[in-house]
Structures are given as structure tokens and as C-alpha cells.
Amino acid sequence: MSAERAWLTVALLAVIAFATRSVGPLATGGRTIGPRARRVIALLPAALLAALVATGAFVRGSSLILDARTAGLAVALLLVLRRTGVVTVLIVAAASTALFRLAGL
């Protein structure tokens, strides 16, 4: 990646991050978004984060596969379902992915 493209990405992310966070507090008191739009916005994280999890677990390049990271994330899912703390989940996910990889998965 060229340095220009990298710094353009920095600027883009900085603007997006500031705009999305400051618009809400500025808007309250004046006009508000409707209940339908609010419902869609409230559901966006579920759609996008599930897409990111699925991609991280199964997509390598342009094919779907099962590998060490898939297995490590399955372990992480078990911990999350048991309501384990987030730090433990992250460490166990990395360690188990590393072990599955070492085992040749």
C-alpha cells in the first residue's frame, strides 16, 4: 500500500469516527430520528459483527475453509456462552488457535 493511501485511510477513519459519535449528542434537543430508523440502526451491529465473525472464521481469500482459526473461534464461542470474561476469551482464542495450528490443523 502506498503511504498516501495509508494516510488517506487514517484521515477517512478519523472523520468517520468523529462524525458518527458527535452527531447523536448534537441532534438531541433538536430533531430526532424516527423509531423505524432507530430499529434498523440498533440491528446493524448484529448484522455487521456476525458478518465479521463469519468471515474471520471461514473465509480465506475467496474460498470457505475450516482451519485452526475456525477451531480456535469455536473454543471462544463456548467460553462466551458460559459468560467468561472478555480478556480470558481473547487469550484462550489466540492460544487455542496457535495450538491447533501447531497440531497441523
Add this chain to the structure above:
Amino acid sequence: VPAVSASPTVSRLREGARAATPFTVAAVLLGTSFGIAAREAGIPAGAAIAMSALANAGSAQIAAVAILAGGGSLAAAGIAALLINLRFLPMGMAMGPSLPRSRIRRALYGAAIVDASWILARIGNGRFDRHLLLGSTAVQWVGWVAGTAIGALGRDVLPDPSTFGVDAVFPAFFLAIIVPELRSAEPLVVAVIGAAIALSMALIAPAGAGIVLAGVAALIGLRRAEAR
């Protein structure tokens, strides 16, 4: 040791920082993972650290960098980051009535919203404590930027990060924050559809397109609202 009586403001800043400790540790791990991912995508260490310092947007940053690393366009990366960060819109609106009247100060307090801080700053009856928010965000920001620096600069001296399973850290974090939200039917359906869109698009479309298109699944919210 003489007793030091802190002002209420300072003590609430401290209280926010203390409550955010586990998220700060997580931020260091995530930041390290992001710093490495950014370098692997060809982003210089300085730019990666600047991005974390200025944007402070973990999920949006990692999604954008993953899309760029897969050969996706800057536009696709920006749209994905925007969609992921749209959740701050309703969160900021909820916080609005608890903030000072000055528009500049409202915007700046809004810029301090991150997921964990927003949750920790709730004090009941729909009210928020802006000092709890600031204290909580400040320590997480330090952790995120420091982690990014460790990952981005350490990339040159560390062996292959996949040896340590670093590539699993971010998907695991997304699992940890999204699974508790899926206890009711509607978000669960949206998540399954979003994942299905992302997986099927990955086979036929350029990198990142599937993640952006997965946002379409949230339109289910319209249907339910109309049924009422």
C-alpha cells in the same frame, strides 16, 4: 500519609477509569492484534498508531484494514467503517440530554463514546455521567494506542504472529460482544442472515463487499415496525 480529598469530578473520572480496567487490558490485546494486521496490510507503523489515536474505533478500524488487505477499495473500507460506527448514533442521542448545552462540548463528549464506556456511564433513569464516560474512555484509549504501537512496531522483531494465534483475537472479540446481544429472536435472525450474506458474497465478490452488504439484514427492523 495525609488524606487527599479529591473533588467529586476527579473521583468520578477515577471511578470510570477503574471500572474500565478489564476493557483496558482487552484494548491492549486488540490494539496489538490491530497493529500487526495494519502492518501486514502494508500500512506504515506511524499511520497505524495515528489511526488508533485519532479514530479510536476498534471494530471499524479492523474491518477497514481487513478489507484493504484483501484487495478491497478505499470506498468499501470507508463504507464498512461507517456502517459499523453507525451504532454510535443512537448511543449518542441517548446521551444527549445528560450533556452540557454548549454544542462544541456536546460534540466533544460525544467523541468520547466507546461501547464499554457508554455502558459504564449509565446511572439509571436514562441518565449518563459524563465524567464516568471520560475516565473510562481515557484509559481504554491509552490501552488501544499503546497496543497498536506494540503490534505495529513489534511486527519487525516478532516471528510470524500466526504462531501465537493473534489472527483469532479480533473475531473472538466480536463474538464476545455480539453473542450476549442475540438472546432475543430478531437480532439472532439478523445475525444469521448477515453471516450468510458475508459468506456467500466472499465466494463471488471483491473483499469487503460481503461485510457491507450484510448490513442489509438490519432492514428486518423496518418490517417488524410496520407490522405493529
